[in-house]
Amino acid sequence: MIVLLLGMQLFATLVTESAGSPPVSYTARAAQSEAEYLRTQIEADRRFAEELRRLFDSKELRLEQVREALKLEMPRRREMDLGFDAKLTSFSASAGLGRGLVRVIVVKTTTGEWITDMVVGFGCAVIFPDGRRPIPAFKAAVRGAGLNPSEERETGFVFEWRDTVRKDEFNRRMQALLDGPVVLDGPPLSESLKNAVRLLDSPLLADDSVFGVTCGIASCKLVGRQAIEDIVAAERWDVVRYLLRGLDPVGRLYAAQALMESGKATPGDLRAISTLRSQGTLIQYCGGCEIVKNTMAALLPKSPDPRSGN
Numbered sequence: 001m002i003v004l005l006l007g008m009q010l011f012a013t014l015v016t017e018s019a020g021s022p023p024v025s026y027t028a029r030a031a032q033s034e035a036e037y038l039r040t041q042i043e044a045d046r047r048f049a050e051e052l053r054r055l056f057d058s059k060e061l062r063l064e065q066v067r068e069a070l071k072l073e074m075p076r077r078r079e080m081d082l083g084f085d086a087k088l089t090s091f092s093a094s095a096g097l098g099r100g101l102v103r104v105i106v107v108k109t110t111t112g113e114w115i116t117d118m119v120v121g122f123g124c125a126v127i128f129p130d131g132r133r134p135i136p137a138f139k140a141a142v143r144g145a146g147l148n149p150s151e152e153r154e155t156g157f158v159f160e161w162r163d164t165v166r167k168d169e170f171n172r173r174m175q176a177l178l179d180g181p182v183v184l185d186g187p188p189l190s191e192s193l194k195n196a197v198r199l200l201d202s203p204l205l206a207d208d209s210v211f212g213v214t215c216g217i218a219s220c221k222l223v224g225r226q227a228i229e230d231i232v233a234a235e236r237w238d239v240v241r242y243l244l245r246g247l248d249p250v251g252r253l254y255a256a257q258a259l260m261e262s263g264k265a266t267p268g269d270l271r272a273i274s275t276l277r278s279q280g281t282l283i284q285y286c287g288g289c290e291i292v293k294n295t296m297a298a299l300l301p302k303s304p305d306p307r308s309g310n
Contacts, residue, residue, distance in 0.1 A: 015085050029143040038134055041126050042141050046095060048100065049145035052120060055148065056161050060116040063106050067091060072102060082247055084174045086116075101206050105247070107170045116167040119204045123156030178275060179268035182244040184238050193234060196227035200243050200251030211251040211299060215244055215286035222286065228254040237264050244272055249283045252276055260301070273300075 060209035061276035072091035124138035149157035243255035
C-alpha cells in the first residue's frame with residue numbers, strides 16, 4: 001500500500017498538480033487552431049526543458065538563479081522550515097514557459113544560501129475538447145533538450161539534481177547536533193520498507209506529510225503512521241534512529257514517538273529528542289478533520305532527562 005501511495009503522491013504532486021490548476025484546456029483558446037495552440041505550448045515546454053538542462057549542468061545553484069531561469073511564479077511559492085537552517089521551497093512554473101513544479105532544499109552556509117536538492121515534476125498540460133492529450137509530442141520536446149529523467153510516468157517526467165558536497169556538509173553538521181550519525185547495521189531492507197523510509201525521510205515530500213494517526217471524515221490512517229508502524233513491526237530500531245536524525249520534521253516526530261513509547265530510546269536518542277523539542281519548527285498535524293501546525297514540544301510528551309538514561 002505504501003509503495004502505491006508514495007508513487008501516486010510523488011507524481012500527482014509534482015506533475016498533475018504542478019501548475020496549481022487543472023491542465024490547460026484548448027477550448028479556453030478557441031481563437032487558435034488546434035495545431036497552432038499545440039505548437040505554441042510544445043515550444044514553451046521545449047524552452048522550459050532547455051533552461052532546466054542548463055541549470056542541471058551547474059555544480060552549484062542559488063534559489064534566485066533557478067527562479068529567474070525558469071520564470072517561477074512568486075505568488076505560488078510555498079516554504080516550509082525544516083530546522084537546522086534548512087527550508088523546503090516550492091514554486092509553480094509560469095504558463096509562458098512550460099508547466100511544472102520545482103521543489104528545492106535550501107541550506108544556509110557561511111557563504112550564503114545554497115540549493116542542495118532540487119526535484120522538478122514536468123507533465124503534459126494540454127488537453128483537447130475530446131479528451132486527447134498530446135503526450136508523445138510533449139515527451140519528444142522534453143527529450144530533445146537532452147534531459148535524463150529520474151522517473152518517467154504516463155503523462156510526464158520527474159527530474160532530480162543535487163549538490164552532493166554541500167548536502168554532505170549539511171548532513172554532517174546536523175548529525176553532530178543530534179548525537180549522530182546512526183549506522184544502519186541490520187539486514188538489507190525489503191522494497192516495502194525502503195519506501196516507508198523514503199516517505200518519512202525525504203524532505204522533498206515533507207510539505208505533504210502529516211503527523212497523527214488518522215485524518216479526515218473517513219478516519220483514514222495516515223501513510224506516515226503506517227510507514228513507522230511497518231518499520232517498528234520489523235524491529236528495525238536502527239532505521240527508527242536514523243529517521244530521528246533525518247531532515248523531514250514529521251519523520252523525526254514519528255521516530256521520536258516510537259522510540260519513547262517503546263522504551264527503546266538510548267541516552268543519545270533522548271539527547272537528540274531534547275534538541276528537537278527545543279526547536280520551534282512547525283509540523284503539520286491532523287487529529288480529526290483539520291490539519292494544523294504545531295511544534296514537536298507540543299505534540300510529543302516530555303521526554304525523560306537525557307542525562308539519566310531512563
